[in-house]
Structures are given as C-alpha cells and as structure tokens.
Amino acid sequence: MAAFPEALRGSGLSEPEHQGELCTVLRLLGAADLSIARLIEGHINAIALVCRYGTKAQQASLASDVGDGALAAVWGADDAAGLKIVTDGSRAELVGRKILASGAGFVTRPIVTAKAGEDQLMCLLRLAPDHPVDLSGWTAQGMRSTATGAVDLTGIPIGSDEIVGSAGDFMRQPxxxxxxxxxxxxxxxxxxxxxxxxxxxxxxxxxxxxxxxxxxxxxxxxxxxxxxxxxxxxxxxxxxxxxxxxxxxxxxxxxxxxxxxxxxxxxxxxxxxxxxxxxxxxxxxxxxxxxxxxxxxxxxxxxxxxxxxxxxxxxxxxxxxx
Ligand SMILES: Cc1cc2nc3c(=O)[nH]c(=O)nc-3n(C[C@H](O)[C@H](O)[C@H](O)COP(=O)(O)OP(=O)(O)OC[C@H]3O[C@@H](n4cnc5c(N)ncnc54)[C@H](O)[C@@H]3O)c2cc1C
Missing domain, CATH: 1.20.140.10 (Butyryl-CoA Dehydrogenase, subunit A, domain 3)
Structure with missing residues (x-):
C-alpha cells in the first residue's frame, strides 16, 4: 500500500517527492533478495502508472484490491504476435499473450500493454487467482523465484474501466x-x-x-x-x-x-x-x-x-x- 498517496491509505512512495525513500527501499530489497525486489518494483510501477494516468475509480479499485493483499505488475514484453485489443461491434477483448511476465500465477492486478490498431494502450486487468500461466520457458540461470512466464489473456473483455490513460502514455517520457x-x-x-x-x-x-x-x-x-x-x-x-x-x-x-x-x-x-x-x-x-x-x-x-x-x-x- 505504501506506493499509494495518503488519500488512498498509502504513504506516497511512488510520488515524486518520495523517490529518495523509494531508492533506499529498492536498494535494501535488492541487497536482501533480487527476486523480491523485482516483484515489488513491478508492483510499485503499476501503482505509479495508475496514479499518474488512471481515473479516480481505477485508483480506488486498485487500492482496495492491494489493501486486500493483491499484487500488481507491469507486463509489457510481447512475443512476435503481440497482445491486441480486438473489437467486434460494441465488444472489445484481448487476443494474445504476454511473455516474461513476473509474478505469473501470483499477480492478479497486472497492467498490460496492448495494441489497438497502431495505438499502444495500457489495460488494468483483474485476473482470477487460478488464471492459467506457463512457467515452462523460465529456465534462466537466476531470478527463478520471480515466477516469470507467459500468460495467455485471450478473451478478456476490455472496456473503459480497464483502459488506463490514453494511447502512448505507457512510453511517455521522461x-x-x-x-x-x-x-x-x-x-x-x-x-x-x-x-x-x-x-x-x-x-x-x-x-x-x-x-x-x-x-x-x-x-x-x-x-x-x-x-x-x-x-x-x-x-x-x-x-x-x-x-x-x-x-x-x-x-x-x-x-x-x-x-x-x-x-x-x-x-x-x-x-x-x-x-x-x-x-x-x-x-x-x-x-x-x-x-x-x-x-x-x-x-x-x-x-x-x-x-x-x-x-x-x-x-x-x-x-x-x-
Ligand atoms: C527476472 C526478469 C523479470 C522480468 N519481468 C518482466 C515483467 O514483469 N514485465 C516485462 O514486461 N518484462 C519483464 N522482463 C523482461 C525485461 O524487461 C527485458 O525485456 C528483458 O530482460 C530484456 O532481455 P534481453 O537481454 O533479451 O534484451 P534485448 O533488448 O533483446 O537486448 C539484448 C542485446 O541485443 C541488443 N539489441 C536490442 N535490440 C536490438 C536491435 N534491434 N538490433 C541490434 N541489437 C539489439 C541489446 O542492446 C543487447 O545487447 C523481465 C526480465 C527479467 C530478467
């Protein structure tokens, strides 16, 4: 919860004026266990993105779930096909999967990037705790405990509640x-x-x-x-x-x-x-x-x-x- 602003029962760790404290937290986590540091870094990044670009309702919904113990993440990496938002009449849904997704099987509130035509959008999802994941490809030398794997998201409906910010916000600089x-x-x-x-x-x-x-x-x-x-x-x-x-x-x-x-x-x-x-x-x-x-x-x-x-x-x- 610490990454949320005080108004959402956090301590503002993701806010600009607290980046020095966040630096200390991530450094100490990295010293203790890099896998934990990776998961917490993704969790905090997801909260920061929702607080920067999301609606008040999205912020409150994420804060409520995180308060209940949910873990967030940012899943941006794609396979060759990529994750797409496909629209059929008034219904839009995801087609494809994310790869190199840390916390696969544990994270229930990921932000995923997806293409809608030429646009790149962020979607804040709510996954069931038993949503299938594939960790079989994660044979890296280290960071095994991050449970980094592939997650098929095909069929998840996408509406305005899921879309965070506007096209291009994910890669907005600085x-x-x-x-x-x-x-x-x-x-x-x-x-x-x-x-x-x-x-x-x-x-x-x-x-x-x-x-x-x-x-x-x-x-x-x-x-x-x-x-x-x-x-x-x-x-x-x-x-x-x-x-x-x-x-x-x-x-x-x-x-x-x-x-x-x-x-x-x-x-x-x-x-x-x-x-x-x-x-x-x-x-x-x-x-x-x-x-x-x-x-x-x-x-x-x-x-x-x-x-x-x-x-x-x-x-x-x-x-x-x-
Ligand atoms: C433990 C762990 C957890 C991760 N968790 C997540 C996660 O939760 N979400 C997520 O989105 N991602 C995650 N990732 C993926 C991560 O963000 C990077 O995408 C990935 O680690 C980069 O791998 P790479 O070394 O193959 O990168 P590359 O970018 O492929 O770099 C490999 C080499 O190729 C060079 N190179 C790159 N592009 C080109 C080019 N076009 N032409 C020539 N040379 C090029 C690079 O400079 C570098 O020398 C995770 C990675 C790790 C290791």
Whole structure:
C-alpha cells in the first residue's frame, strides 16, 4: 500500500517527492533478495502508472484490491504476435499473450500493454487467482523465484474501466526511460551486498591484509559507491529535481550503463578474490551473482547508452554538469 498517496491509505512512495525513500527501499530489497525486489518494483510501477494516468475509480479499485493483499505488475514484453485489443461491434477483448511476465500465477492486478490498431494502450486487468500461466520457458540461470512466464489473456473483455490513460502514455517520457533508475537501485543493492560479503569472507579467512585482496576491496567499494552516486541522482532527477525532461532520461540511461559496469566489475572481482566458494551453493555470493547476472539483462542497453551519448553531443553542457 505504501506506493499509494495518503488519500488512498498509502504513504506516497511512488510520488515524486518520495523517490529518495523509494531508492533506499529498492536498494535494501535488492541487497536482501533480487527476486523480491523485482516483484515489488513491478508492483510499485503499476501503482505509479495508475496514479499518474488512471481515473479516480481505477485508483480506488486498485487500492482496495492491494489493501486486500493483491499484487500488481507491469507486463509489457510481447512475443512476435503481440497482445491486441480486438473489437467486434460494441465488444472489445484481448487476443494474445504476454511473455516474461513476473509474478505469473501470483499477480492478479497486472497492467498490460496492448495494441489497438497502431495505438499502444495500457489495460488494468483483474485476473482470477487460478488464471492459467506457463512457467515452462523460465529456465534462466537466476531470478527463478520471480515466477516469470507467459500468460495467455485471450478473451478478456476490455472496456473503459480497464483502459488506463490514453494511447502512448505507457512510453511517455521522461517517466518511461527515466524510471529505469528503479531497477538500477535493486541491482545496486545486490552489488553493495556482494562487497560486504567479500569483506566478511576476507576477514573470516584472515586474508584481509593481503595487498592483492586490498586492491580488490578498494576497487569494489569504489565501483559500488560510484553507482550509488549515479542511482541516487537519477532518482532525484526523476522526482523533479531536474527541470529538463530530456536530461532526466539521458541521465537515467547513463545510470544504467554505470550500474551495469559496477555490478559486472564487482562480480568478477569478488569471484576471483573469494575463489571457488563464490560458485558453491548455498553460499550467498553464489546466489547473488546468479540472480544479478540475470536481472542485469534489461531491454536495449546499447540504445540506452547511445541515446545518452547523443543527448550529450547535442547539448552544450559541460561534461561535469551533464
Ligand atoms: C527476472 C526478469 C523479470 C522480468 N519481468 C518482466 C515483467 O514483469 N514485465 C516485462 O514486461 N518484462 C519483464 N522482463 C523482461 C525485461 O524487461 C527485458 O525485456 C528483458 O530482460 C530484456 O532481455 P534481453 O537481454 O533479451 O534484451 P534485448 O533488448 O533483446 O537486448 C539484448 C542485446 O541485443 C541488443 N539489441 C536490442 N535490440 C536490438 C536491435 N534491434 N538490433 C541490434 N541489437 C539489439 C541489446 O542492446 C543487447 O545487447 C523481465 C526480465 C527479467 C530478467
């Protein structure tokens, strides 16, 4: 409920002025368990979208269900056919499925994106708890506990109560790309936890004074702290701390690059510094590396990076003030 505004019995966690607190929450969740962080991030994103674009009735209905324990999510990924809204006379219904849908089988209030002709619309659904899902394709190395799978939605009626906002709202900027800071915060939390586990490992083995290990520790702390500066600033800008929406998007895109690099560097360094132990279950270093490697794979990273580079090239901002 925390993501709803106070008027809907929440504490405003998805509102612009609380993005700093949300950053801390997602970081701490990422440190504890990346699968939980992924599910909560999707839940909060769905609430934020309904609060930003939905009607009062949609907001109240979602708040009521979440208050009763329902989990929300944003299911945007499509297979080749895509999810469509097909209209026959006065009746409209969904045809198709969503793939890579986290919380499949648990989420009952997803927002799904669907095509109506050339338009992309958001639909807020209410699924039965036993709505069929297919998790058979989810064989990824990590993030198994997210129950990410395919959900066939064919036949679900769509009316004005289900449609959230207007065509194009889902990818409206700076909210769409700028919001990438949230998954970066979860990745960062896991990265920070890895560095702390590395410290525990070195101290408990009496290996902390070795100069090569000290060099690894320094590199890890610097990498994690660098990512933290970027993610917290991206959250601040997303919350309105920066007046230029294009710059907010570019900064979030750059933050993705920095956070990914930090996580990859820390994983490699900790694996080399802790040795085989880092690959043995149930050591938490092994679990975090497995989940983090998987969850780091986010949409179109090359485009995010190159768009950020173009944005800076097309500006006259000094590099230090980008
Ligand atoms: C644990 C987990 C849970 C998820 N849950 C959800 C969910 O609930 N809802 C949801 O909607 N999605 C979800 N996703 C999907 C996620 O949002 C991304 O869509 C997915 O992870 C991206 O996968 P990818 O690496 O194949 O991306 P891609 O975008 O395919 O990137 C792979 C590589 O191809 C490059 N590339 C991309 N496009 C092109 C192109 N046109 N030409 C050349 N190169 C290209 C990229 O830069 C990158 O190098 C989840 C993913 C994970 C891992």
């Amino acid at each position: 909210w769409f790309s700028g919001g990438a800071w949230r998954f970066c915060a979860a990745h960062l939390g896991a990265t920070e936890r890895l560095v702390e586990l590395f410290r525990d490992h070195l101290i408990s083995r009496g290996r902390a004074e070795d100069p090569y290990q000290l060099q690894r520790v320094a590199g890890c702390v610097a990498a994690a702290r660098t990512a933290r500066f970027w993610v917290e600033e991206a959250a601040r800008r997303f919350g309105g701390g920066h007046c230029n929406p294009d710059a907010t998007v570019a900064f979030a895109n750059m933050t993705r690059m920095v956070t990914e690099r930090s996580a990859l560097d820390v994983m490699e360094t900790v694996q080399r510094g802790a040795g085989l132990l880092a690959f043995n279950r149930p050591d938490p270093i092994e679990r975090i590396c497995r989940d983090l490697s998987t969850y780091l794979r986010q949409p179109v990273p090359d485009l995010a990076m190159s768009n950020a580079a173009r944005a800076w090239l097309n500006s006259s901002a000094p590099a230090g003030e980008f």
